[in-house]
Amino acid sequence: MPKPEQQASESWKAAFRQFSDHLELSADGIGLFAIDQRFGIEDVRTAAADSITGGGDDKKLDVIYLDTDRGLLVVAQCLDTPVVRVAAPANKASDLNTALAWLLSSEIDDVPEELRGRVSEVRDAIQSDRIRDFHVWYVHNVPESANAQKEVNNAAKTAAKLLENRGGVQIFGAEIGTETLERWYLGSKRTIKVTEKLKLRVSDAIETSSDRWDSVTTLVPGTWLRSLFSMHKEDLFSANVRDYLGSRRSIDNINNGIKITAIDEPADFAVYNNGLTALVLDYDLGPRTRSGRSLEITGISVVNGAQTTGSIGSLEDEPSADLLVPVRFVKSGDEALLESIVRFNNLQNKVQAADFRSGDEIQNRLRSEFEGMSGVSYDGGRRGGGSDVIKRSRATLPSHTVGQVLTAFHGDPVAAYDKKAEIWIDDAMYSRVFSERTTAAHVLFAYSLYDALTTRLLTLRAKSAKAETELSSAEEKELTFLSLKGAPYLLIEAVARSLETMLGKTLPSRFALSFRGTPTLADAAAYWNIVIEAVLPLSDQLRGAFSRGRVSKDGKDDALSAFEGLFGALQSLKPDGFTEFSKVVVTTARSR
Secondary structure, three states, X not given: OOOHHHHHHOHHHHHHHHHHHHHOOOOOHHHHHHHHHHHOOOOHHHHHHXXXXXXXXXXXXXXXXXXXXXXXXXXXXXXOOOOOXXXXXXXXXXXXXXXXXXXXXXXXXXXXXXXXXXXXHHHHHHHOOOOOEEEEEEEEOOOXXXXXXXXXXXXXXXXXXXXXXXXXXXXXXXXXXXXXXXXXXXXXXXXXXXXXXXEEEEOOEEEEEOOOOEEXXXXXXXXXXXXXXXXXXXXXXXXXXXXXXOOOOOOOOHHHHHHHHHHHOHHHHHHHOOOEEEEOOEEEEOOOXXXXXXXXXXXXXXXXXXXXXXXXXXXXXXXXXXXXXXXXXXXXXXXXXHHHHHHHHHHHHOOOHHHHXXXXXXXXXHHHHHHOOOOOEEOOOOOOOOXXXXXXXXXXXXXXXXXXXXXXXOOOHHHHHHOOOHHXXXXXXXXXXXXXXOOHHHHHHHHHHHHXXXXXXXXXXXXXXXXXXXXXXXXXXXXXHHOOEOHHHHHHHHHHHHHHHHHOOOOOOHHHOEEOOOOOHHHHHHHOHHHHHHHHHHHHHHHHHEEOOEEOOOOHHHHHHHHHHHHHHHHHHOOOOOHHHHHOEEOOOOOO
């Protein structure tokens, strides 16, 4: 029987297997699991389709995760092996040098077609200064070693050399093995990891209480905060989903600005900075005296102010005694309340585009309509819940992705791919797809097509990565096309344009389309399989809509017209091919 500490060291593996099976991922899915544990991913399924390259001629680029909203790029070499090892092979870590050369410096026309779109996206993002933090990772399911970490460090140096003229990019190299994955996973499950008693002296404090919580608000010395960070590093942020994001010498980088203020204007720092919110297990505030008040804290996790903490904590020299930082320490035994404190303090820092619409009447109505459906739900711009990805249901439709799908279905796949945030911010774009005509039933109709296409891509990728299986020539062609950036959105418009031909009737409005009854997401996606089988072999007709491996406006309309023409000709040869599909489709708007 394994010892308790051995059992604990394996807990992340069960979480990963559930994560992988849930999303039908290949072995490289361990890289996406690590990214989700470290940074959090809103729509993991879409991220899997976009980021996992799928084996074959991937030029050692197993995972390329790009999030320009957060200025984040992760390139990972992955190993998920059933063989028991004492350490991961260092040669796979050294493969990162090859991967980075292909990503950053090779001629774009020499990059394999299925990688070209992602590579060009990364280069464009770097060129336009939309990447701040570049992580080079070797992710595996065995213990970490000095040799592998050395190779990763060399790869990070390679990236730095290739980007030596891009001073705004900060590069991090890391080996992510069983030890780190376990620490990250447990960190996502435990609210407070730093549990020791901490004593300090403050000038004064204000104590506030309710029947669910107690808090004390005060100013703490910057020297104390720096010492705390030095001792505990990222464990200090165990309840904060973002941790400390690093600092770079750029005028528009907030962390570097915090450092400058702490050094140049320490006496005014407390009125410039919003300070910290920290959860504690307990605190004891002493009485007022001429020398101030004693404050003893048991346990601490910073849930808001990680950037302030990390910036002060990483100062090269001891800060001035004049540097004081506002802090609110909160204690509570109410688990639901603690989860809400963590969630709301984290969400207040970074407002996402969908947040601006989460309370409007359209989103409120859609959420209400989805509540009456089974096997599917919709967040409607609202975010929340714990950080454990396993709790996120596959049947929950992410707001941003819904916006992209509706934009593609109603005629603009380029905007769907390139303007994910703008769909929610721009009034004209938003009202084009979210209006009184938009129903939950129609959202499910369109989104389930996207879900079916994503399933097809992930299934083909997983099959391609297995040594014991081989793709047919038709499947290879499908995988190559679906791997082009924006291909699913282009196919969605192509299908939407062809629905009149499939159904054999004029459609006054695509917004009226839905499935009969109240199918689950899984059932609705299954309805589309016959359509996907018919349209994917015609994907060559759509190649003209791509430039540098990405869907573009140039040639899009001509490509879609060619597709429609060929599809219509083939349909005339087999007019009853979509009879069963037609039976489950409703073409008139339902009353609400």
